[in-house]
Amino acid sequence: MLLEIFVFAGITFFVTGAQCEQTEVFAEAGSQAVLPCKCNPLSSSIPYIIWSQVNKGTVWRKEKTGLQYWGARWSPKGVQRVQCPHSKFDRGDFSLQINHVREEDGGVYNCKVEQGNQVTENQIILRVIKVSVSPAVPIWGNDVSISCDVTPWPQGASVEWTLNNSTFTPAGMAPKSDIAKHVVREKASVRLTGKWTCVVSYKGEEGRASAALTVKGIIRPSKDNTKVYAAVGSAVALPCMFSPSLIPSNPVWEKLKPGFLFKPAPGRLPASFSPPSTFSQVAFDKSAGLKEVDIKDEGKYRCSGGVEGQRLSRVMQLVVAKIDSSIPSEKSGSVTLTCQLTDPSEVTDYEWVHVVYDLNGTQSIGSIQKGKTLTISTKSEENRGEWTCRFYGKRGVLGNITHNIQVMSGLSGQKPSGHSHNTPAVIGLSCLLLVLLLVLAQMYKNHQRRKRIFQYPALETIVHTVSNEREERERNQADQKHRKRDLTELN
Structure with missing residues (x-):
């Protein structure tokens, strides 16, 4: 069987x-x-x-x-x-x-x-997975939902979300909550932009789908408190660019007063502030700028504009760089340059670059030294020229500022007495100028004297007539004397 x-x-x-x-x-x-x-x-x-x-x-x-x-x-x-x-x-x-x-x-x-x-x-x-965003392109501050749909839906499956390859936990919800786990509802903001990925796990198998989320609003800078670096005396642009499809109304720029953490109060804009109307050319670009940065211009600036019934704003921080120069040492003839920033929190490295120009104006890069401070000898001709301080962050160069060592040498000198090499030339030019002034004064005096005489032409005629008559009488008297002498000799 x-x-x-x-x-x-x-x-x-x-x-x-x-x-x-x-x-x-x-x-x-x-x-x-x-x-x-x-x-x-x-x-x-x-x-x-x-x-x-x-x-x-x-x-x-x-x-x-x-x-x-x-x-x-x-x-x-x-x-x-x-x-x-x-x-x-x-x-x-x-x-x-x-x-x-x-x-x-x-x-x-x-x-x-x-x-x-x-x-x-x-x-x-x-099972087909699809990630959808509603609305497709939300405006900053409005509600947005990101859904993960699986057809057919596997009962008992686990769902996780990642944003830009990092695990995302919805606000006020546990990472693996069963409540609306396949839908994320948030307020649209810059932090939500990027690649959203839904990861579904079921019976040992795993599937995933992704979608990109773009938020309309202020796209540059992309987030608040972005730092903008500028050197003292230079011009700087303060970016405020909206999405190309948005044309903001009533744009406003403000400089925020320090010391207000939750609701900063607006202050006075710098004198060199250049408004958007003269700085930008397109309707969605409300960038502004400063024509000449001063150390007191550092701080936070806010731009804002009305879009579809709401007001969008972005705050940025202006960080100002300057170079402090020490008093030259009389013994060694050296000077110390220090690269200073009003907020160096994002700076990871400093670099000094020596820039030299030849007689034709051609620029060449000389020595490069590391560190926030630089000590150089003012007696060496090799150190003359421009020294540029570059400061770096995690993503590369943040900015730079230049100091001319020739200007410093002219002020400090190479001798302890502190006299400039140009002193003899200055004295010679001063003497020549004084002589010219004296000559001009004498010429003006003679001109005035002649001008006073020419004011009375009749008097001048009388003076000439009297002088001529006197000369004629003197000649007649001389002739009579000669005749009498001649008669006496004949008798």
């Missing part, structure tokens, strides 16, 4: 094949899904293959003659969305590939393969 049961079971196995266990497959909407169907290649005969979806009919089948057929909804307008690679048949792999998976593709599939007397059937459940 036992032998008969064993023989019957063996015959049944070879005729009908083995029934495989149900397989779970997760696929993201829009991607390619692979439904596995593998058998032992015991027969060399041509297989008959049929793939079907439960309650929805045939998906794809291949006759032993080699002819292939596709279901109507799987071949719209002659474009097949499913295929079963023939190159894998000799290895017993009859897996079905579904391209551009849709939510309605989710469900139970059957794979049936007949090879000679062997029949193999597999059942696969395809």
Whole structure:
């Protein structure tokens, strides 16, 4: 009796094949899904293959003659969305590939393969995952929901969220709470922007899907308290750029007073402040700037504008850099330069770069030294030129400020007496200027004297007439004397 049961079971196995266990497959909407169907290649005969979806009919089948057929909804307008690679048949792999998976593709599939007397059937459940954002592009401060939908939904599955590859815990909710675990509801803000990924785990299988969330509002700077670096005496731009589709109304810039943590009070803007109307060219760009930064201009600035019935604002911090120079040492002739910032909290490294210019104005980079302070000799010609302090953060260069060592040398000098090399030239120019002033004064005096005489032309005529008559009388008297002398000699 036992032998008969064993023989019957063996015959049944070879005729009908083995029934495989149900397989779970997760696929993201829009991607390619692979439904596995593998058998032992015991027969060399041509297989008959049929793939079907439960309650929805045939998906794809291949006759032993080699002819292939596709279901109507799987071949719209002659474009097949499913295929079963023939190159894998000799290895017993009859897996079905579904391209551009849709939510309605989710469900139970059957794979049936007949090879000679062997029949193999597999059942696969395809679960399609899709992450959606509503509204698609929310405005900063408005409600936004991020949903994770699985078709069909697996009862008892666990759901986790990641934002930009980091675990995200909704506000006021435990990481694995069963309450609305597949939906995240938050107020739209910059911290929510990026790649949202839903991770679904069920029966040892894991599926995931992602979607990008973009928030409309002020996109530059992307977050509050962004630091903007500037050197004393330089110009600086204070960014305030809205999303291109938004045109803010009544834009306002304010400088916030220090000491107010929760509700900062606005203060007075710097004198060199350049408003958006003269600084930017496009309607959504409300950036402003300072034409010449002063050390007292450091602090926090706020820009704001009205968008769709609400007011959006962004706060940024201006960090001002300067170089402090010590009094030159009389003995060593050295000076110490210190790179100072009003807020160095994000600075990780300092670097001093020596910039030299030749007679043609060509710039070249000299020595580079590390550290916040720099001590150099003012007696060495090699140290003349510009010294630039660069300060770095975690993401690279934050800013720089330049100091000209020639200006410092001219003020301090190379001699203890402190006289400048240009003193003789200055004295010579002063003397020449004094002589020129004296000459000009004498010429002006002569001109005034002649001007007073020319004011009385009649008097001048009388003076000339009297002078001429006097000269004529003197000549006549001389002639008479000569005549008398001549007569006396003749007698």
